[in-house]
Amino acid sequence: MDLYEADSQIGGQFLMARRIPGKEEFDETLRYYRRQLDLLGVHLHLNTPVQAETLSGKGYEEVVLATGVSPRRIRLPGIDHPGVMSYVDLLKHGRKAGSRVAIIGAGGIGFDVAEYLTHREQPAEDAIPAFLAEWGVDSGYRWPGALQPPRPQRSGRELYLLQRKTSKPGAGLGKTTGWIHRAALRKRGVHMLAGVEYLGIDDSGLHIRREGREQLLEVDTVVVCAGQEPLRQLAAPLEALGMRVHLIGGADEARELDAKRAIDQASRLAARLD
Ligand SMILES: Cc1cc2nc3c(=O)[nH]c(=O)nc-3n(C[C@H](O)[C@H](O)[C@H](O)COP(=O)(O)OP(=O)(O)OC[C@H]3O[C@@H](n4cnc5c(N)ncnc54)[C@H](O)[C@@H]3O)c2cc1C
DSSP states (O other), X not given: OEEEOSSSSSOTTHHHHTTSTTOTXXXXXXXXXXXXXXXXXXXXXXXXXXXXXXXXXXXXXXXXXXXXXXXOOOOOTTTTSTTEEEHHHHHTSOOOOOSEEEXXXXXXXXXXXXXXXXXXXXXXXXXXXXXXXXXXXXXXXXXXXXXXXXXXXXXXXXXXXXXXXXXXXXXXXXXXXXXXXXXXXXXXXXXXXOSEEEEEEETTEEEEEETTEEEEEOOSEEEEOOOEEEOOTTHHHHHHTTOEEEEOGGGTOOSSOOHHHHHHHHHHHHHHHO
């Protein structure tokens, strides 16, 4: 069994997700899979971007295409401005955002990027006191109901989280945790705007129209989080070479942030192929 990976390590989007404050435990999932690959004797080929010819003549009958997604590019005047980046540039390629940032797209990744950019780095031992302070929890029971005035973290960044839809930003987040993400960002002073029409980007910032009024958001960085497209152009050439191709995960359906679905699909397929 061979597993090919273009990158120098396994993990795909998890390598970005684990950088989001609160999602650090994704590292453990990766540790688990690295160990399983070892235990099961899977031949792992890192730094190997596959093309159809890479697999040709190797006797493979079944190919599982788990190539994931590519971030959706948007068309907008000024989209090539040096202050514009995708979430991949920020979370994977180490590009730095400035102090005034607009995020285009308030889906799961947009919210994660807002969390990442407003989070103040602190030593691990300060994390619990900082959490209690941010949410106004009085662990010493000095205040009535153990609730003290919250002291929100301030990152020093001015941040706009924008969406085209007129619905409430973050309406599609998880039912049990969505309200927490919205409340945390609101406490940190993030401006969440819905019903935004994007007009263009230039040296003065991001030009938008909202409720019929043109507005300039004076930002130095625009992070595009405008969805993802399935990456599956290898499917047709592999089939043409006579291999049976199975699409799973983001390569099959890029719409949601859903690693559980990807892993479930992979496990069921593996059981069928066994
Ligand atoms: C910031 C962020 C936060 C997220 N948070 C969550 C969350 O909280 N919960 C959740 O369920 N999901 C979350 N996700 C989504 C989750 O990470 C994805 O659903 C999951 O990683 C999809 O797995 P996949 O295997 O389909 O694709 P990917 O993780 O995209 O992996 C695809 C892999 O294929 C490799 N590849 C592509 N083309 C080739 C090629 N030609 N040859 C060789 N290798 C190739 C890529 O290098 C990559 O490693 C998050 C994603 C991001 C970006």
